[in-house]
Amino acid sequence: MNIWCWISVVYAINLTTTSVQNMGIIDSTKHTLTCPKCGVVEQASVHQKGSRFGATWQQGPEFHNFEVVWVHDDFEEPQLKQAKCRQCGVDASALMA
Numbered sequence: 001m002n003i004w005c006w007i008s009v010v011y012a013i014n015l016t017t018t019s020v021q022n023m024g025i026i027d028s029t030k031h032t033l034t035c036p037k038c039g040v041v042e043q044a045s046v047h048q049k050g051s052r053f054g055a056t057w058q059q060g061p062e063f064h065n066f067e068v069v070w071v072h073d074d075f076e077e078p079q080l081k082q083a084k085c086r087q088c089g090v091d092a093s094a095l096m097a
């Protein structure tokens with residue numbers, strides 16, 4: 001792939017991002033939690049919402065199977081600080097996508 005081809009790919013990605021912005025959701029992150037002991041898996045997404053005042057992030061979601069602690073403010077994506085399986089009380093492994 002030459003450099004011009006690469007630039008046009010980046011340009012196409014930017015166009016896609018712009019059209020998503022018009023729908024109100026700028027960005028989202030999917031968190032997947034897995035308990036290493038009982039194997040329960042749960043997913044939740046955090047969305048960034050755009051407005052004319054700027055973008056704000058939703059609060060971190062609650063999980064049914066996991067006790068979670070989020071760290072966030074309005075301008076930064078919520079960070080998963082801690083996740084424990086409600087049943088086993090062991091730390092969950094977290095995956096961000």
Ligand SMILES: [Zn+2]
Nearest residue numbers: 035038085088
């Ligand atoms: Zn468990």
